[in-house]
Amino acid sequence: MSTTGLTPTGSLASVGDRRRVVFATVIGTTVEWYDFFIYASAAGLVFSQLFFEPAGQQAAILLSFATVGVSFLFRPLGAFLAGHFGDKYGRRVVLVLTLILMGAATALIGLLPTFAQIGVAAPVLLILLRIIQGISAGGEWGGAVLMAVEHAPRAKRGLFGASPQLGVPLGLLLASGVMALMAVIAPGDAFLEWGWRVPFLLSIVLIAIGYWVRRRVEESPVFAEIAERKVKSRMPIVQLFRKHTLLVIIAALVFAGNNAVGYMTTGGYIQNYSTNPDGPIGLERGPVLWAVAGSAVTWLLSTFFAGWISDRIGRRTTYIVGWVLQLAGVFALFPLVNTGTVGGLFAGVAILTIGLGLTYGPQAALYSELFPASIRFSGVSISYAIGAILGGAFAPTIATALVQATGTTWSVTWYLAGMTVVGLIATLLLRDRSGIPLGPDHEAEQEVSPLYGAKRA
Template identity: 75%
Template sequence: MSTPEDSSLTPTGMIATETDRRRVVFATVVGTTVEWYDFFIYAQAAALVFAALFFEPAGEGVGQILSYATIGISFLFRPLGAFLAGHFGDKHGRRVVLMWTLILMGAATTLVGVLPTFATIGAMAPILLILLRILQGVSAGGEWGGAVLMAVEHAPKTKRGLFGSSPQIGVPLGMLLASGIMALVALPGEEFFLSWGWRIPFLFSFALILVGYYIRRRVEESPVFTEIAERAEATKNPVGKLFRHFTLLVILAALIFAGNNAVGYMTTGGFITGYATNPDGPLALPREQVLLAVTGSAVTWLVFTWLGGWICDKIGRRTTYIVGWVALLIGIAALFPLVNTGDIGLLFLGLALLTVGLGLTYGPQAALYSELFPASIRFSGVSISYAIGAIFGGAFAPTIAQGLVQATGTTVSVQIYLSTVVVLGLIATLLLRDRTGIPLGPDHEEEQAASPIRGLSKV
């Protein structure tokens, strides 16, 4: 008897037609692009204008650290979003959760675009800004797990990495869109940008959310969850089951993402943008040029993210990650020496080199995570591991980097910090077995629950 895991069922595995396959891939790409556009617009604005507009009384240096800290605060609430999304996603399905995360993110981002500044309402301005950033964090915590499961659980087992890279591609696409639009609104000059130009990208989010919502509504529920629902086997307390049996696995999976995420937030979190454009800093490069360089690096990140997803179907998730970690260490070593030349072309080269390792350790993540956890708690497992990894990794990476530069007067300290996090990710990867191609359906729970950690029969 055929099972949903048999890639021979249809030409596209779990998906009935080519049209349905394109619809799933397109919906996951568009949905995550919109979500991460919203997230990165905030990070860019935090690097460029929020210190002056919302934290001016703290002074320039402290104000910039506080501005970066608001980026990190949202990460502290990602686990809340992951717990909620994991609970409802494992009980009621992936699709409904994705609809609500999209709406929540869009509403929070649009409201930032109409938020009064400190000069208008005083201390309430940064408080409201932080509250809206928290809502973004809750949304982001629930978004990723649902998107990757919709992609991977629809995929034939020989193409999970490729399908799983579709929501991953949405992240560099979101950064590409965010930094590109921010660069456009910066072109008219400082006065326009600081007065209301910075608001335009936030308000544009409203239109993007409508598009993303329409597209996601047209996608069917994940076939794995559909089978779980038909069997009435949804777990009553998936989060509790996850931590009773798979705590060590969650920690290792979180460390893997932390290594990638900490480095990624040098660009997506706006640190390089703020560092290179600071008028009182060592470089003081034009804002629009740096934003365009960041936009260009989003293109190379996209390419290597897709490449990472494709390659991991050929050589395995674990091997792809190991190659990616090595490439990332090389990229870290080259980044700041190139950036500190003050040449915009070399700054772009440094960012582009960094994206090689970033892509190779991000493209395979959806497939890797999906194959780590049993079907009944998979949404909870991937979402919570991702959210915890984001806290360990990117949450305060720009804040830490800014503090290190101010304390030491050199970017070498930042390189040491980033390299340390990457090495921890490499160690976590080496501790895992490669489970490429393991059956994902609920009828293979026992096989899925067997420990993926090397040297252990149980987690």
């Protein structure tokens, strides 16, 4: 069996190098999203009581979820910075820096005093640290995606690109699992007093592991070739918006359709809705967290499958099937959750993850194949960040407000269905570019717009 293969640029890369890249992107993104989701989980479970209680119960919940969304507003800043420096100085250096930034902010949240201890300074500091998390998350994804896809053989970009995507369900699994474990170790008031802090402080260990792994990975072969030929764009973000503004918007809407639905669990909404003692269900915290952790496993499997199958039937077709299944999952979610049983809740979120995986697994390859090599980091990062704002940023807050205003979860269902349809329409506007050459020798071909209706070369 051969131990080498051609990279997208035509150079040789060993199987060992590729395996290290896949391992590093999975580990790194898992750590990043563990940090991000730990916050969302805590926001749904305890932050309304610890940091916003003086505002009153209903307003405190809305404020707690709003802090989840605030970080998304700063993702574009992280994407702009990471895209600029990633296109100029390389993918790897950005990956290492974002990992450290995210870990430091997460650990500091675990040390924060509460409102009862230092007053209004507590929520202010909490929001500042969440903003830092948002900046880091905005820069992380694009670098991880390009390291994976640009190292991949042309026929396996979907599979390789699924590796950073796996970090999201793995991060959710790890975050929910650790939170559930702490609910057992420190039940009741102990969880409010100190138990919730342990998962945040655990980030220090995970960051050290992620840092060690990422430092061992070679730079992306596409960027290495760009640097060698001295064809780097001086102002990649300016070039991106001068030529590809509409493409960025359409790509962002693809992700928004997935992200709004995904943040029902990753944003902490289902956890809060199902455990609220004054709500219609009132389940125990621990079993709900374990159910969400279980759904992360089904999400992991469907995401991996989607990356693999997209190499065979194309990114666009995979997405279209995924949107249909996601829509079905949206309409099944609340009828199952509202049965008031842990089994019903697990079934609802697990069914939902099938469509979520199919509309998330191919995203790394899809985005990488949309943009020219010299501005690719900026293109994928900024599209992702804008999509996150339009989709998941305030999805838990919107869902909470809709239920408070209408008294029924059907209003949330129709909101999520609408976002799914938006994602489907955006996908239909894109041509499938599976297998397009990614190296700098093919910039002219990459510059041709993949949007239907645009001029073709």
